[in-house]
Amino acid sequence: MSTIKTRTTFSFAKYMKELGIMMIGGTLAFTGFETISGGEKFYKEVLMPSLQMLDAETAHRFAVKAAKYKMVPRQWTPDPPSLSTTVFGRKFKNPVGLAAGFDKDGEAVEGLLAIGFGFVEVGSVTPQPQPGNPPPRVFRLREDNAIINRYGFNSEGHAAVLQRRVQDRERPGAMKGVVGVNLGKNKESPSPIGDYVEGVKQFGGVSDYLVVNVSSPNTPGLRDMQGRERLEKLLDQVVAARDNLKLDQKPPILVKIAPDLTQKDKEDVAAVVTKREGFIDGFIISNTTISRPSSLQSDHKVETGGLSGAPLRTLATDTISDMYRLTKGKIPIIGVGGIASGQDAYNKIKAGASLVQLYSALIYGGPPVVSKIKRELGQLLEADGFSSVAEAVGVDHKAT
Ligand SMILES: Cc1cc2nc3c(=O)[nH]c(=O)nc-3n(C[C@H](O)[C@H](O)[C@H](O)COP(=O)(O)O)c2cc1C
Known part of the structure; x- marks a missing residue:
């Protein structure tokens, strides 16, 4: 039966x-x-x-x-000049990027840039290929405009992704755009720091920026690397590996953090990164949250994993604001979490983000959400009398 x-x-x-x-x-x-x-x-x-x-x-x-x-x-029409911006030495035609986790293996970079993203982040990539957690491992919380995922770094590994990046860059007529690579670690790695150092060595020459992702909630122990001593050790070795690269242009290194850090954690992270100003080039704030706001409606809210989309929006913006204040606005921030409109992007910029990213809104709205966000953001900037994105970065802090 x-x-x-x-x-x-x-x-x-x-x-x-x-x-x-x-x-x-x-x-x-x-x-x-x-x-x-x-x-x-x-x-x-x-x-x-x-x-x-x-x-x-x-x-x-x-x-x-x-x-x-x-x-x-x-997108056939060029972005308006008010949306172009230069951050950590890289020129962006607009500030709206695709967050890590969509194109984990770097298969679709050109198509994603063509949609109109100002930049695309590939990854997270682990040194060795690994399958990640068993399915089901992604859930739509439709009532909440949210996603819970526990993919656990399913990755084809450095070698396969590197080969694609090289091919993409060498193909005649390839579309130009800013492409970052987000580095992760293998679940069973004997040397977590070694995994990131290897990532820097492998992808340093084919990336416009690199991300040290120590904030995914689905790899046991990963988020502990945000603690002061471990983060110092990790970042020193990652920076040394970057500075040893034989390249004319060495890639900026950004640190991606969780929205679930305590005040003390945030102060520690800010202190570690500020001490390395000029060596660590920025933050990505934030990854998914392990918290579950009481407002969640969907039955999937009980699933284990990281929550993204609308319920993460305010938490991520508050974390951006805290880190901008703690670092006195000296460390560029890419703001991400629940962005689905120009107003959402603008709020993160005013809180201190120089660039923004999204993922969950793409699942619900599809590619047109990118042009919508850019159009609305352009209008909001103009209405407030800003002639560029850069002018609006962190204005919330200046007003107070
Ligand atoms: C299905 C899924 C997979 C993700 N995988 C990764 C990942 O591999 N590495 C990473 O740094 N962030 C990953 N993220 C987090 C996103 O990059 C982003 O930080 C988060 O989803 C918040 O943005 P959003 O609310 O616009 O989705 C993932 C998110 C989702 C929804």
Whole structure:
């Protein structure tokens, strides 16, 4: 009896998945023009809901492939000059980037830049290939516009991702854009610091910036590396590895932190990084949260993992504000967490972010969310009399 039940459940799930894929295939085939031309309404009301018939991980894989084969709306018009900005020595045509975790293996960089992102972050990449946690490991909290994931650094590993980065950069006519690589560590690594040092050596020559990710909640012990002594040791070795690279332009190094740090943790991290001003080039704030706000509605709120999207928004902005204040605005910040509109991006910029990133909003709104955020951000800057993004960075602190 139980065998029959299991089999029935299994084939029903398979049927639903195939039905979903067929529907999306059909949608793409019949609406090819809209898919490429990218109406906001079409994506939000038609394409993304059909993608949501698939389980979250299958939809994620599908979306990466769509970007890889450029089945995405391209941005043809240039960004307005007010959105261009220079941060840690790199020029960005706009300040809205794709956060780590979408293109973990660097498969779709060119397609993602073509959507209109000002920069794309590949990874997290681990030295050795590893499968990550067993599925299911990504959950949509639809009622909350949020995601919980516990992927656990599924990665094809340094060698495979490096090969793609090299090929991408050498391909004649390849689209130019700022590409960062986010470094992680293997779950069973005997030398966690060694994993990051290896990442710097491997990707230093093919990255516009590198990220030391010590804040993913799904690798046991990883977040402990944000503690003062361990962080000092880690950053000193990572900086030494970067400075030893035989390159004309050595990549900036950023540290990605969690939104769940205590006040004391934040003070420690700020002190460690400020002491290395000029060597550590910035922060990414923040990764997903292990907290579960009481406002969450979805049944998936009980899943283990990191929460992202709308419920993370204020927590991430507050963390940006705290770190900007603690570092006296001297360390550039990339603000990320719950950005889905120009106002969300602007709030992070005013709190102290020089650039912003998003991920969860792409799952719910699809690629047109990028042009929407940029358009709205441009309008907000203009309305407040700013002629550039840089002028608005940290203004919340100046007002008080
Ligand atoms: C499915 C998923 C996978 C992620 N994987 C990574 C990762 O590998 N490395 C990392 O630094 N952050 C990862 N993140 C965190 C995002 O980069 C980002 O910090 C976080 O989701 C907050 O932004 P958002 O609210 O716009 O999604 C992941 C997020 C999601 C939703």
